[in-house]
Amino acid sequence: MLYLMRHGAPVREGLLLGRTDDPATEAGVAACLGRAESLDVLQIFSSDLARARACAAAVAAPRRIEVAADARWRELNFGAWDGLRPDEVDPSAFARFHEDPDVAPPPGGERWSALQDRVSRALDAIPPAASLVVTHGGAIRAALAHLCGFDRQQLWAFDLPYAALVSLRIWPGAVRTVQITGLTT
Numbered sequence: 001m002l003y004l005m006r007h008g009a010p011v012r013e014g015l016l017l018g019r020t021d022d023p024a025t026e027a028g029v030a031a032c033l034g035r036a037e038s039l040d041v042l043q044i045f046s047s048d049l050a051r052a053r054a055c056a057a058a059v060a061a062p063r064r065i066e067v068a069a070d071a072r073w074r075e076l077n078f079g080a081w082d083g084l085r086p087d088e089v090d091p092s093a094f095a096r097f098h099e100d101p102d103v104a105p106p107p108g109g110e111r112w113s114a115l116q117d118r119v120s121r122a123l124d125a126i127p128p129a130a131s132l133v134v135t136h137g138g139a140i141r142a143a144l145a146h147l148c149g150f151d152r153q154q155l156w157a158f159d160l161p162y163a164a165l166v167s168l169r170i171w172p173g174a175v176r177t178v179q180i181t182g183l184t185t
Contacts, residue, residue: 002168003039003132004140005059007052008032009162015085017051018078018109018138024051031163032134033058039132041065045122046134047073055163056134067134072122075136076101079109101152112152115139120146140166 008028010017024032032055041063046056048069056067081089089106096104101112119142126133133143141155147168160166 001130002170003041004143004166005032005035005132005134006137006140006160006162006164007055007134010051015083016078016081018075018082020083021050024054028162029055029058035163035165036132040130041132042129044132045070045073047136049074052134059132070122072118073133073135073139076115076138077110079106081106116142116145119143
């Protein structure tokens with residue numbers, strides 16, 4: 001099993017938090033801990049950003065598992081928009097970004113394909129064992145694109161609130177077969 005969990009609520013919600021290293025709230029960490037209570041995992045990975053690391057550490061502590069922090073699990077780099085509210089960004093530029101984040105990435109930011117590439121490499125590096133990855137909404141969507149072949153429009157149909165948990169059962173073989181639970185549209 002592979003579990004992908006979005007970090008708990010950050011102290012400043014409603015911002016474009018890519019590389020901005022805001023911590024998760026106590027309630028956000030507790031939400032992740034509660035969501036993961038029944039998971040049977042042998043290894044835990046997380047983004048190296050504080051809001052994901054704290055949630056992963058809380059889940060790992062009672063299991064006596066060390067968290068492997070990995071920068072490849074970071075959120076999309078929003079460049080000049082990082083740390084801003086969406087309404088502080090030029091509306092036409094923001095609309096172009098949402099229409100095609102590869103053609104119109106944030107100024108100084110990351111293209112969607114770059115996020116997908118690094119998340120794909122992080123996924124491929126996970127040893128085959130029951131695993132939890134505590135990461136960000138964009139990274140979860142990039143992982144689903146890699147594992148399931150979803151396109152961007154399909155990915156944005158999924159609701160991934162803070163502390164959301166996606167369960168994936170991946171069968172080995174030449175053709176990747178994935179069973180998903182825990183997503184709502």
